[in-house]
Amino acid sequence: MRLYKKRNDIQGFITHLQDKKQEIGFVPTMGALHAGHISLIRTARQQSDFTVCSIFVNPTQFNDPKDLQKYPRTIEKDLYLLEQHGCDAVFYPEVAEVYPPGSGPAPHYDLGRLESILEGAYRPGHFQGVADVVSRLFYTIHPDKVFFGQKDLQQCRVIERLIAGNPDFDKIRMNIVPTLREPDGLAMSSRNTRLSPEELRKAPEIYQTLLYLKEQLAPGDLAPLQETAKTRLTREGFRPDYVSIVDTQTLETCGSWNGHTPLTGLVAAYLGEVRLIDNLELV
Structure with a gap:
């Protein structure tokens, strides 16, 4: 399994894969991986030639700084799990690699009513942060297929709108993978x-x-x-x-x-x- 921390490094390898006509499946995550994430990796492997997972705790989608601080970070365990389950490459950047100093304010994404209802109503700005980081990751990885969990259904709808609204993403196919649950029914999270x-x-x-x-x-x-x-x-x-x-x-x-x-x-x-x-x- 390959590990990349720099955008330029993984982009160089992605170009190599594209030259070989390899279909790239992409699973964006914030780490603290569990069996639900692994089901995304498994599905991506089944439907793609090469599977990339990103691990990045995105600060721009947290409304509460304490929530960001408390978000679990288990990178060694995460990398072990991904290698055990056949992930081909991991992108694990620092914040400055995703949001370079001096890059200016984030653009505003047209998400329609999605950003003001349900989660959007309780977490103002959250989905703008999601759309921005996912857009940046798409430009880095250039995936053919992306895989998200149904547990975050509103996020899935946001990503669908993001893809539909950007001609640079018109080749990306969205895949929503069913929620994985514990034996007692609790959604894995x-x-x-x-x-x-x-x-x-x-x-x-x-x-x-x-x-x-x-x-x-x-x-x-x-x-x-x-x-x-x-x-x-x-x-x-x-x-x-x-x-x-x-x-x-x-x-x-x-x-x-x-x-x-x-x-x-x-x-x-x-x-x-x-x-x-x-x-x-x-x-």
Whole structure:
């Protein structure tokens, strides 16, 4: 497995791969890797000739400096996991390599309503940071295919819009890989490492609440169902930011359901100091 820390170095190797007509699969991560990330690597390996993973804790997408400081960093373990599972190359840059001094302010990305609803409403500027770092990584790696996890569904929609809105990215094919879960249903996440044993016992209630939405879904007004689900989480000790039933494609809240539109349930809630998100296709 090759390890690159400098943009120019990995770009030189990417050019070599392109000359050989190798199809490049790319998995951007912030490290603290778990089996969910490895499922992305596995899928990329199956669908590409050469798999690249980036590990970069992006400071511009954190609203809370304390959250950035507490984000788990396990680079030695990460590199071991990637090598064990057949990743071909890793890009592990310093902040100054991604955001060179004097490079000026980041451009504004047209993300439409996506940056102001759900996560966007609670984390202002977050998706501008995501779009900026992913754009910079795309220009560095020049991937043919990219792989993101469905757990971060709103982020996936942001990346889809980023790709569609930039002619430089028109060859990139987006792949959304299903959420990987623990046996108790908890969505795998790097943030789970910050949960106490008692919180880990409670955390699967988010998935149970999403299953409740799926089981109780019926045509008509959806507000009472969402409120009941939110109350259920609060009763279990969570502090929900939102429990929303949305149009699966646009992620706009669906106030009343016609019985046909594809819907997804999304949850964001604090358990102790840790903010967890999850989602589930309802129909």
